[in-house]
Amino acid sequence: MADKEMRAVYCETLQGLAEKNRDIVILEADLMRASGTMPFKTAFPERGIDVGVAEANMVGVAAGLSAAGKIPFAATFGCFASRRTFDQFFLSANYARLNVKLTGTDPGISAAFNGGTHMPFEDIGMMRLVPGLTIIEPSDPVSLEKLVEASAAHYGCVYMRLHRKPVASLYPADESFELGKGKVLKDGNDVTIIALGAIMVPEALKAAELLKEKGFSAAVIDILTVKPLDRELVLKYAAKTGRIVTAENHQTAGGLGGAVAELLAEERPTPVAMVGIRDVFGEVGTQDWLQQHFKLTAADIAGKAMGLFA
Amino acid sequence: MLDQAEISGLEDFAREIRKKTLYTIGTLGVGHIGGALSIADILALLYGKEMRYDPADPAMENRDLLVLSKGHAGPALYAALAIKGFFPLDWLDTLNKGGTRLPSHCDRTKTPGIDMTTGSLGQGLSAACGLALGRKIDRKDVHVFAVIGDGESQEGQNWEAAMFAAHYGLSNLIAFTDYNKLQIDGPVDEIMSLSDIEGKWKSFGWHVQRCSGHDFAAMHEAVAAAKAQGKDGKGKPSMIILDTIKGKGAAFCEGKVENHNMPVSIETARQAIAELG
CATH class of the missing domain: 3.40.50.970 (Thiamin diphosphate (ThDP)-binding fold, Pyr/PP domains)
Structure with a gap:
């Protein structure tokens, strides 16, 4: 579409x-x-x-x-x-x-x-x-x-x-959705990128391609609902891939990163890296410039994921 | 016009509201006694004469609604609702006790007959606007009443709601200002004067009246005039400024600035109840 x-x-x-x-x-x-x-x-x-x-x-x-x-x-x-x-x-x-x-x-x-x-x-x-x-x-x-x-x-x-x-549409028109349920857009074995929103989910898919070039298999989840978090899906992929990267167009503190980290810390301690805003205010600029400036690109997501393999 | 028998019946109802409010707050030992007692008479008029409702069916279709925006005056409303049979009188013994259905501030999910949750001052009039607009969209012949405080009128959200109600012609909304002239830190005129309060509401496009909040005949006349001017969806939202006395009817606190939220022993409450006759 x-x-x-x-x-x-x-x-x-x-x-x-x-x-x-x-x-x-x-x-x-x-x-x-x-x-x-x-x-x-x-x-x-x-x-x-x-x-x-x-x-x-x-x-x-x-x-x-x-x-x-x-x-x-x-x-x-x-x-x-x-x-x-x-x-x-x-x-x-x-x-x-x-x-x-x-x-x-x-x-x-x-x-x-x-x-x-x-x-x-x-x-x-x-x-x-x-x-x-x-x-x-x-x-x-x-x-x-x-x-x-x-x-x-x-x-x-x-x-x-x-x-x-x-x-752009990520889903076929007849896809069904539920509040509180995320979607696995791409399966993978080495790391899971949990992304949120119209900017970060496409970036996460691109990041998975970058990781593939480096020889890593990344799963991508479009989480869609931050609260209530899809605990079952997050825990399943934490178990499956052992590494999680969150990606959001928001502060990581209190945001998706925080929500995922809170869940994993209590239920299944797993290495987590976060892509998002780090305790700074917004600024003017084009969306592309801001995305580079605040490190919200596919390369940033892939870089964070690579850090988990170091 | 109210006849003498009706006035005397409303006086009895208001006296019972005051007694039960004193009892309820005295049983707990502390509470918002001043602003609860200042609205006892308007509550008696609303639940004793003006409002259409059925205690056995709080969700009855086409019932009139009340938003007590000064939610801290809940104990007076709880007394009125209990007397009218919305819930058992012995609930009044449980005010603010853990697990109670009668919290300090009005909560629509806890107490039968409470139509809107309030407690952060300035929010109730907006909610009343929404209720009035919803009823208007549904072509329901329902009045939405709201009681706001005078100190509360300092919250800017009231004036957003004031513009909104006039713009959308919410003639089914009848609001009262409990103008008892005192707020927590002192007299309203010294803390943040409302100045020409009638002029303010008029300039926002409301139908404005003013009378004593302790005079049933005058209050009924004002409500009747408000309803008449708003009949058939025409007219304006109504504001009735009620000149009241904070703590009215209880000598130990009447008119005293410290009565907003004060300790009230059960002995003090009992004496005040006895004085009410």
């Missing part, structure tokens, strides 16, 4: 859900154009709710709509979805055991020219501390569509990182 704008998939999927289920509503904080959800509002004017530049209220209103039986999908840039509305999402939505789907767009370096102010490297870490919350980051248009549908069908809060830009 050709590259497809992820935000268009997000909107089309929600429109499809809304046609079947009148309780689906969306909320935006003056970023409908950025999130690509304007067509939803055109199709369902009463159910496309723009709250203006007021993210805290957006999440609070979403919580109230959920208490009224609606299934609200609220979206804003990931920096605001996490840092600016954390208390509202924590208490009015999660602690209240309501059913709010919060979408944080432009994860990590995909914020590009919006720079450090808008570059969430900490949202997963914050959200991982919320009990019972499901955290997902689809890697392609197919996983996005299926995981949005799974989120709508699941009663409970979900935080989703949404890469807005065009992305």
